[in-house]
Amino acid sequence: MATSEYVAIIALILSVILLFKVYHLQSRLNDLKSDVERLENRSGLTGTSMSNTIAPPAPHIQHADASEEINERLLLLIREGNKIKAIKELRTAKNLSLKDAKDYVDYLEKR
Known part of the structure; x- marks a missing residue:
């Protein structure tokens, strides 16, 4: 195998690993968004109204x-x-x- 083939295989493996990482982070982000929405609904406040209240x-x-x-x-x-x-x-x-x-x-x- 030539060096360029090794580089291509390593790049493919890294791409797959990064794809799984991005998918995992996106699912965590969606979970956090749903938690924030649930908390906002429970308290009756929105993000902007919380920061503007004195x-x-x-x-x-x-x-x-x-x-x-x-x-x-x-x-x-x-x-x-x-x-x-x-x-x-x-x-x-x-x-x-x-x-x-x-x-x-x-x-x-x-x-």
Whole structure:
């Protein structure tokens, strides 16, 4: 047998092995897609609605006597692009944790 025949046989064997691998991966992908669809149907959410939802701030922050002038000041800072400064001012004014203040500022930004 010539060298070219060996190369052709090896290429054929590799092609068959790769074909089986692709078939196996495609079946796993289909299984994962069906699992995702099943989970979406169970929860009632879609992929886009899950990523676009922002939870409102915690109840103790919503009703924490957030006066209108503080909210107006925060909105002004947000519009100016000073989101971090808005978070700092809210933390100082209301003695909130960093996460709670960030959640509240994010909530104000999305309103």
